[in-house]
Amino acid sequence: MNERNERIHGVACTFRKVSDVFHAAEKVRDAGWKNWDVHTPFPIHGMDQAMGLPRSPVPRLTLLGGLTGFTTGCLLTWYMNSYDYPLIVGGKPYWSVIFPFPVLYECTILFAAFGTFFGQFIFNRLPRHNHPLFDLPSFARVSDDTFMIVLEARDPQFHLDESRNFLQSLGGQEITVIRD
């Protein structure tokens, strides 16, 4: 990458039809690009596979959150009912897995929800207040009647002229260089 490229975010290219952007995405995937994205006004089924995207890692954080919640619930009820202030309630043991079970699963659900919510924040790199794409006039139409592929400059394959030609060869219509 040369000096000039460092101030460039990437190259954007618009498409008019779903099938065009879909097949273009497949070709970008097959060319081995890692840092790139497709923007569409509505979800296109099968686009995940066309882009070669892996499954979201968020469920792992959900599971981690759930396990943390279950453990927290166990420790919470054990500490309060059995350790810090042992108390017999309704003839039940100080601590068993049965009587505090509502607490345990509510904690599991709460922490799993935290894991999911903050997990998607982390993996979506949120909060983010601005994005170089927002400066692009044609980007507004991506929420209306246009599809867009963006190749980002941070991808090792990125070279301004070659990437521009590559997008042209995919049948892109309007090709724009996005600056940071």
Next chain:
Amino acid sequence: MSSSSPHALTAHWKKFLAAGVVAMAVLWYFACVGVAHHENRQALSILVGSLFWISILIGMLMLTMITRVFDAGWAPLVRRNWEHLIIALPVVILLGVVPLAFSTGFRHALWDWTNAEHLLPGGHTVGHDPILQAKSWFLNEKFFLIRISLYVLVFGALVTLLRRWSFAQDTDRTAGHTHRLHAVSAVGIPLSAVTLTMLAFDCLMALSYHWFSTMYGVWFFALSIRLALAVTVILTYKLSNGGWLDGLLNQAHRHVLGCLMLAFTVFWAYISFSQYFLIYTANIPEETFWYNIREIDAATGLKSEWWSVSMYLIFGFFLLPFLSLLFYRTKIVAGRLLTVAWIIVMGGLVDLWFNALPRQVYDKSTPEGFVVTPFLTSSLFLDLLAIAGFGAIVFALFLSSAAKNETIPVHDPRILESINYHE
């Protein structure tokens, strides 16, 4: 896919029918001999075997109506198989529960509360039981038999309507049938909910009539849907390998069935645990004895074999399917989903055993005045024969229905959406 050339598989329906008739003959022979010798375990096999299929078929009936009401786009392809199957629901009730309930000998042998001479733990008889007298507005033989007849009528009527208009659409291509089926389903869901609750009360809960649980109907519903989904996964897999779903069933269909299996696994656990939890917390002897005889051997104070069965339900019927189904790949890889489905079918049977088999039998030689019927007996094989026998009849009806009607709802307004269903 035309009605004039049914799929080759459907030709096997007579073999299934023959196997079912032979199994019924053997089962009823054993049951009659048993009752003549004052034993009820053989009759209980017929009850368990029929309830296993009643439960599956009620689940399929509910799924048929729920997918109708919600206009589920993925459903038509799968639902047609439910429509072929549910005709067996009134038949299995008629062949299993009805003769047991209507013949005095079997009724007295299975439902203790119908037999005034029956000895209770402690030595007094059912006829002198104040608890039964208080419940007699519901638990009296006349009303009991009326209810059993109503189950056949209500389910029979619903099944007939749901099938008739769905099949009629194949030939006359009228979208109006879809609207009519909406209406039937909207009425049918609450009606079936009440009917299946009463059926669970009468056929299972009333086996130990001192005990009561307001969650019982919901438990039976959750179990039914779980079993129905598991059987659907197994059946559609079979039908997509050499059957009429060849090349039609895709990953997204497995995914949606897998997601529902996960949801109802959690729901079943939630309901089963809530029932236990409420009884555990309230600690009323009239309720707790039901769980006590399923945990502790009263003579020794140690855990009985029923305790192992309950542990199997927690770990084998809930935790294992739950943890497996959490993974996306379990829901889309056919072999894995199939394995989980078989685990659920097995677990569902064990859950039925857990609910139906343990009972207190009067025995004055023990200090408690009763013994609990054991789990591991050779009669379990008779239960398996009953399940195979009723299953053969169910599949005979399924295949003969598939031979006479379309196996794919070719003119369902959503059939293309169902065939092209994607995640």
